[in-house]
Amino acid sequence: MTPPILFIVIPCYNEQEALPITAKRLTELTDDMVARGLIDPSSRVVLVDDGSRDATWDVISRLHAADARFEGVKLAHNVGHMNALWAGMTLSSGRCDCVISIDADLQDDVNAMYGFLDEFGKGADVVYGVRSSRRRDTWFKRTTAQGFYKIMRKLGADLVYNHADYRLLSARALEALLSFGEVNMFLRGMVPLLGFKTAEVYYERGERVAGESKYPLKKMIAFAMEGITSLSNKPIRYVLLLGALCALLGVVMAIYVLVSLVRGHTVQGWASLMMSIWLLGGLQLMALGLIGEYVGKIYMETKRRPKFILEEHLKS
Ligand code: UDP
Ligand code: MG
Numbered sequence: 464m465t466p467p468i469l470f471i472v473i474p475c476y477n478e479q480e481a482l483p484i485t486a487k488r489l490t491e492l493t494d495d496m497v498a499r500g501l502i503d504p505s506s507r508v509v510l511v512d513d514g515s516r517d518a519t520w521d522v523i524s525r526l527h528a529a530d531a532r533f534e535g536v537k538l539a540h541n542v543g544h545m546n547a548l549w550a551g552m553t554l555s556s557g558r559c560d561c562v563i564s565i566d567a568d569l570q571d572d573v574n575a576m577y578g579f580l581d582e583f584g585k586g587a588d589v590v591y592g593v594r595s596s597r598r599r600d601t602w603f604k605r606t607t608a609q610g611f612y613k614i615m616r617k618l619g620a621d622l623v624y625n626h627a628d629y630r631l632l633s634a635r636a637l638e639a640l641l642s643f644g645e646v647n648m649f650l651r652g653m654v655p656l657l658g659f660k661t662a663e664v665y666y667e668r669g670e671r672v673a674g675e676s677k678y679p680l681k682k683m684i685a686f687a688m689e690g691i692t693s694l695s696n697k698p699i700r701y702v703l704l705l706g707a708l709c710a711l712l713g714v715v716m717a718i719y720v721l722v723s724l725v726r727g728h729t730v731q732g733w734a735s736l737m738m739s740i741w742l743l744g745g746l747q748l749m750a751l752g753l754i755g756e757y758v759g760k761i762y763m764e765t766k767r768r769p770k771f772i773l774e775e776h777l778k779s
Contacts, residue, residue, distance in 0.1 A: 592629035644767030703752025710745030
């Protein structure tokens with residue numbers, strides 16, 4: 464078997480400090496992989512400049528001029544991590560046998576790529592890089608991130624625990640992923656929807672090589688909200704459930720109110736007021752939940768996701 468053509472896609476936002484170090488590491492890595500016959504010499508590293516405001520693009524241009532294996536993609540403005548990754552993957556699709564996505568800061572151990580390629584060679588279409596521990600993250604990042612995975616699971620989104628966006632996709636998995644039509648993207652939740660044969664490779668996550676995190680708390684919360692609302696209709700279900708619960712409580716209240724009324728423990732108007740508050744409140748919540756169900760359906764429709772993903776087709 465000839466070695467696969469590998470494309471490594473890296474979103475870069477204001478990464479002028481980290482990029483030179485990252486590029487050097489990747490040069491060594493891909494040299495070694497080619498020497499060992501693990502990847503084809505025409506493999507590429509695709510650097511996507513996500514509308515950086517620093518000298519990132521200059522660094523990328525220089526890298527490209529010096530070494531043809533570095534490709535540069537410049538986005539006209541900042542579109543965020545996910546979309547930048549999507550751009551890089553779109554431009555790689557059809558030109559490679561597999562693509563690996565990794566952050567520019569090399570917090571994810573590049574040596575795990577050997578494991579990725581190994582699993583790919585054994586037939587996996589999707590290989591997840593999974594952090595074996597979060598020891599080196601700050602306490603805050605660790606707890607919030609883990610809480611996030613737990614909530615996501617509860618809400619029905621199938622996420623791989625402690626997997627970020629460090630993963631390998633085969634050409635056909637990539638093509639399938641790119642056929643998803645949604646604009647609000649949460650890649651981590653979309654990849655498991657693909658199916659195909661998957662594998663996991665564990666690695667230690669380190670510190671950023673240089674520069675600072677581009678994910679402050681505000682972006683993290685937005686990211687979590689995006690994840691929940693783009694994958695799951697469950698929050699709407701909870702409203703419906705709450706409405707049903709309120710209506711049920713309303714019935715209990717109604718009985719209580721009627722009993723009080725008959726016993727004459729009430730002031731004028733109290734009974735009717737109480738009944739309307741509980742029953743109407745419950746009904747309103749239920750109605751909202753019901754409308755929400757339809758809005759949720761419309762929402763899923765507008766994503767225009769593929770109805771099936773082809774794995775194989777035997778024909779002659
Ligand atoms: N990134 C991007 N666009 C953005 C924000 C981040 O392309 O708007 C890239 C960034 O350059 C890095 C990756 O996304 O390669 C992850 O960002 P970062 O390392 O800052 O996140 P953290 O590891 O702190 O969660
Ligand atoms: Mg990082």
